[in-house]
């Protein structure tokens with residue numbers, strides 16, 4: 001049996017999207033890992049399936065490149081919303097479920113196969129503080145650390161060690177190194193759990209980094225430009241004064257369909 005797919009990227013975070021409304025695709029972890037393999041497969045940071053859902057426009061499931069299922073993926077969900085748009089699903093405001101809850105996305109602009117997509121994220125209610133680091137959940141767990149020089153940060157070496165530090169972070173964690181550029185502007189590099197490498201962008205990571213920058217250093221700033229290796233994302237939110245409760249969190253950035261094709265399980 002052949003399965004059609006489309007490949008999307010959001011600031012260089014790339015994904016294989018499968019329309020699974022017919023329920024013909026079974027997301028087996030080994031198959032997902034083979035599809036994402038950049039040498040022996042299609043190549044991607046993750047896979048998302050789109051299914052029917054009662055009460056919302058559709059449902060998203062997200063799988064990391066190693067085949068593990070993740071609760072949320074910020075850039076993936078932005079690409080997912082554009083995929084839904086290309087399939088003619090939902091209206092101007094798309095409502096879909098993911099493992100971390102209900103999300104709303106808006107396509108703010110379209111150009112060719114791409115566009116600018118704004119995604120509503122789940123609220124943040126708790127930020128853990130350690131010695132020189134912060135930890136929070138923006139849909140998936142994120143560690144945040146500020147650095148003076150992002151170019152020389154050991155994102156892979158230290159990122160991998162922190163990601164596997166299950167004594168501190170029992171579910172593992174994504175790891176973000178952040179440089180403050182000025183009020184409302186930061187640069188971020190992320191080691192991603194489930195990809196087990198640095199990616200060109202991480203939407204939930206950019207969101208975590210912006211929130212921690214507000215929390216730790218810039219309490220008056222509620223909107224951030226986040227430079228990532230694959231482009232620029234923007235994050236805005238509301239904060240309940242002097243608390244660690246963040247709501248109305250929105251992640252905006254580019255997304256684009258770059259390829260479409262089909263595969264058969266016999267190919268793998």
Ligand SMILES: N[C@@H](CCC[C@H](N)C(=O)O)C(=O)O
Nearest residue numbers: 070073074075140202203204
């Ligand atoms: N690339 C993502 C994050 C994907 C989830 C993550 N790797 C995990 O399972 O922890 C994003 O854009 O948010």
